[in-house]
Amino acid sequence: MKLASPDRPLIMRGVERTSLGRFLLWLVPWLALLAFGLYGAYLCLALGLNQTNLDNRFAFGLWIFLDLAVIALGAGAFFTGFLLYILRREELADLINSAVVVGFVCYSGAVVILMIDVGQPLRAWFTFWHPNVHSMLTEVTFCITCYLLVLFIEYIPIVLRNRRLRRIPAFLVFEFNLHKVMVVFAAVGTFLSFFHQGSLGGLYGVLQGRPFAFREGFAIWPTTFFLFILSAIAVGPAFLMLVTRLAEALTRKRLVHPRVYTLLGRISGWLLVSYVLLKSVDTLIWLNRTAPAVGFLGHDFYVHAAFGTWILFAEIVLFGLAPALMLLIPRVRQGRWAIVAALLACFGIALNRFVMTIQTLSLPSLPFDKLLLYWPSWQEMASFLAVIAYAVILFSLSYRYLPLYPRERELQADRDPDSVAPRAASRTTLAVGGAGAGTLPTSRR
Amino acid sequence: MSTGWRRRDFLTVFGGGMAGIALSPLPWKLLDDAAIWTQNWSWLPRLPRGEISTRYGRCTICPAGCGLRADIVNGQAFRLTGLPNDPIGGGTLCPLGIAGHHLRYHPARLRGPVEGGRIEEGGTGRDADARSLPLDEAIARLAGWINELQDVGASQTIAILDARPGRLLSEIYRRFSASLGAHYIPARTGGFSSDVLHAMGSAPLPTLGIDLAGIRTLLSFGAPVLDDWGAPSCANQFDRYAGSAGEGTTSSAALLIQVETRPSATAQRAGLWLRNAPGSECALALGLAHVIVHEGLYDRTGTAGQLLDGDGDARPSSGDPLNQGAAVGSSALCGYRELLAHYPPEQTAQLTGISSATIRDVARRFATAGPAVAIPGQDPGGGPLDPQAQQAIWNLNLLTGALDRRRGFVSRRALPLPQRLADAPGGAVTSLSHVPDGSLRMLIVDGALPDHALPWELLTRKLARHGARLVSLSPFRSGLARHAALRIPAPAPLEFWEEVPTPWDAPTATLAIAAPLAEPPRGALHPSALLERIAKLLGMPSPGGDADYLMLLRERAAAVFLTARGHVHRGRDGRRVPLDDYDSAEAFWQELAAGGCWIDDADKTVARLGPARRAFLDPSQPTSWDQGIASAPSAAGYPLTLMPFGPRSMAGEEALPPVMAKLYRESHLRSSPEDVHVHPETARRAGVEDGLPAWVETPAGKRRFQVQTDPAVHPAVIHIATGPAPASFGDLPQEEYPAVLELLSPNEKGVWRMTPARLRPVEC
């Protein structure tokens, strides 16, 4: 039933891909969305940020909220790398490549949106030239730029493993050498990520003038610094799980071993539980000590109907504790409910970022001021949808032409999960960069 | 060729080249240049460079004429500040004045004559719809139109509307209209209406001012005494005499009692604010008079005493023209006493919504804590009080002797005219309400920025149904100019020699001259020169006595110099210099041209105004006093009263310095004409919500406004600002603006303060 697609020579050997026509058809709506979004972005760049519904009070809006959310969800990339390369959880080799791509699209998309969000993108490099080392944003800028570079470097070998590119010996050698040092990049990436995830939290936690966001902390880091790291690594695996499940559903194929989901769920569950615990302690300290010290009562923050205490409950219990407990129960973790739990967890993290960005700016700080609300303009939404479209397109292309799921062919050949090759085999598969490595030595070590 | 150049080589060279470029300084240079470019965008304005100098002058945007200091670069004023100790401005300028030098760059500025494009023809009043024409042609066109009317003997269908009476230019308008046989209509100033003053005495009253120095009680019936900024009337400087008048800071020396329905800035800051029921000013004044007369607190030694205690004609007419009214006799007084009998405090309390105890207290304070003065209000947007209320307020002054002494209403000498104009003074003055409806076929509107709103309805009523032409001399295509068939722009404020008229309530005459700070555009023509040229074309005598405006101003200054009275507030240092210290009229003129302000000595000989007896009551129309409540024409289904208001000089749709948008658009500091102010309870009952749109309906139509609830608003009233229109700050289509003036129906006396109205929610 193999179709003679014109791009067949580019597709991995031994895996099934849909016809080029159907693939292009799948891309069309996303390309349209991308074009629409690029138009919105163009308006923002050419005519200025008056095209947005941001204003002097809502200096940050949809873009920053989604940037924070996306970067948190993209944490799966570095954390999987950390688990695989440093903690040696070899099961994760099944999806490390897809994790890198997910991370790359999340981070590159976020950086592009940031460039539209700032008023003078051509001066963005001033941060490197005149850095204010006391600013969390400087830390974020440095780390995200460097980490994006790391992700790029991690992405290169995956690209070079394309069936066609691999024919060029120079690329092969380059990829091989790059692979040897990948553990270094994984370590660097982990370090950078820990820092910028934390700094993104610190971004708001240090705002002494915004009692709703302000937190005390350790040394120069407010508690949000640590909570953001914890929440990001807790939800990163959950998001990877969702993405892989979605890819499996769309391609109607098994792409990773079910064991991987169990592992991701367990990791996510335990981290989420500890996050919820610490977040609760932090909230109590903030409400009873930090905020009153600067003249605000917890009550002040929740008097407005739009942002009542329900939002606190939703953030910590409904979208925090509930998915955490679900993921900790093995039966739930292995069943279909795992997807629900992962969804809840991802939503919870987005809600947390929403609360820190949007709600902080909504709440009045001056005693005579009132609550303000904001609704993004179509240009803002379009620009962001363009990033979604870009992510889908890049992921689709990567899936079609690159070995995103190294064990795909293997799993395809043998649908029975019990007869999966032993651990060493998976290791080899990873090392040789995918299932179609028949023409190469099976091991380089 | 192709043998030596393979793809591989190409890739190598390309890759190597890219790597090389990346490592070269080029990308960094590009990055740097891009950033430098963002710092020097070509569309960013370049700053003026040059030596900075200083000049002194006067602001002529509103009639006040505050003294100003201009910092000049390259011959252009870039910063205006107040003159220290200036007798008018008091050392500062209002927001309009601070940005006054921006006004001439307003997008609605006319740089030459324009024809057509009026709103009535479907235009927007903007240049795109109009045809510009050369100055000479425009003058010939106007002269031709006047000539047409003259030929058919219809000169009386021509009128000139003077936005700022009291100037020499006003004199020229009067002379021109007199020799043409046309109407000269001065715009209203503050204080008592001229109609009311005419009704007060059979003889013409002298020009009245108010001597506020030492006043202990100021009873203001809605006058915006502490609103906005200190100018242009002297009463508006009351807080300077009385000290700050906020809660907890009220000075015991002076008390401002504000009778006003609206929670205006004056009401909020007054020592005592009486929020009366809408239109009950007359009832309250009569109620206060009732207490004063009943308790015998009136001024027994003055006119009131003679009239009320005596038999009515105790003092025979002594040849004083002001006493000629004495012959009215006791019947009038009987009528007055009878009238007051209807207004005991309890009755008045019902009509006004103010407790009878408060009415008694206020009446006693007003009568005993003198010197006290009662002044009628004229909100710049809400228009004058109705004549009866003004008459009742006048009577309060009469009762307490404020018309009989210094520290109250005083007469002041008029400014001397230049010799050449003094010989043949100007013609009669018509008030707008006296012009027959539908009679005007040509209306020439003066170009000065009006300081009060004038509903277009009031003017259209006077214009002939067909073929009426409006000619605007405004430097801007805004306000009334949008209705004009022909616009011949005058120089904008600060562009021409101008005279600052004496404030309506100044106790003595004043004279100040505004020297130009900038050149007018080529196509602009001062109205005096325009009339001069038209008179020449029509073969009429020169309205300016064959002298140009600057020469007339100099001659007026010379005439003032010849009186040898008064002193000059020097512009550059605020020092008071007696007029005698100037050795020539020229030196005096130079001082005036440099921001100086001449102030006459008080006129000691006419300190007593004398009894204007008819003021107490005109018995011929007792029935009209029945209610004491000037109610809006009642209409079923309109439970609320719409009371418009507006800020001075900005109450209409005139062009304003665009930077004023900071107060209206970029902050909520001042009430936008797109908001309707409602009591929260009223809003709840009408089903409308704070911050959301609602319909305001009157018999004249309906418009959409934003609801702003304010617990200080009277529950039966809604307030809407008449201006400034959003287009005032720049060039915008007028359609976006729900002009409240179009919802009002002014009555035949030209009063439009109250209109029946209702609120309706906007259905989604």
Add this chain to the structure above:
Amino acid sequence: MSRNTTHRVRYGMAIDIDRCTGCGACMVACAVENNVSVPPPPAGDRKGLTWIRVYRLHNERPYPESRTAYLPLLCQHCGHHTPCVSVCPQHATDIDPETGIVSQIPERCLGCRYCMAACPYHARYFTWWDPVWPAGMEEIFNPDVSPRMRGVVEKCNFCHGRRQVALQRAAAEGRRQIRDDEYRPACLEACPVGAIHFGNLDDPKQELYDLVHGERAFRLLERLGTEPKIYYLSSQPWVRRLLHNGIPASRRHPDGGRPDVAALRHQQVLARDPRAEERRRS
């Protein structure tokens, strides 16, 4: 000639709320002085450029207890842990140690608006539009202040341009320091009721010193601990209740222990309902 760097001043203001009439002269004077553009109508009050903005305060009581006051709000030039300065990633805003003035360098600003999110006073403004003026108006620009480009943050700098001019003039006359009356911000100069006082907060000889140390003085959001240099003066109890969230410095974070939450709650109840205290007593 170099300035005398040993001479340190701490410029600050005292604004008398009881005197302010809300006329707006300060707002207009500020915009004219600093060549602040007027953004097009969609701007409204949320995208405007008002370096000094006068807010209307209301006690929300019906007649006859209704009271209005006006609060001119400008950059508070915070002296301690200045929220905006500490967060700017590229030193585009800084606090001058010599004058205490918080400055903004639009040419370096990248327009990230982090400082705006950080400022509790909402005293920073972003140029959402290209600055546009009516044709020809650049010839009457204040020659001492550069107009800002689109996409940067701008704010009050105590009319820093005027200080520079005063310094130049002093230098030309051979003086090392400027006299107190030589440097006055435009808002102060425009105020018709003299509600704004400006000067060196550290100079006991100045009138300002007595004002800010008097019992009418307080600062906005004092408890945030940012040491703003704008003081407000009022004797009106409702104004003080509404604005004054000051609590004795001894209890201020971080030098104090646990704050007195009960006292704070009581204070806030009072601010919302002035009658509560009376009811409690009776």
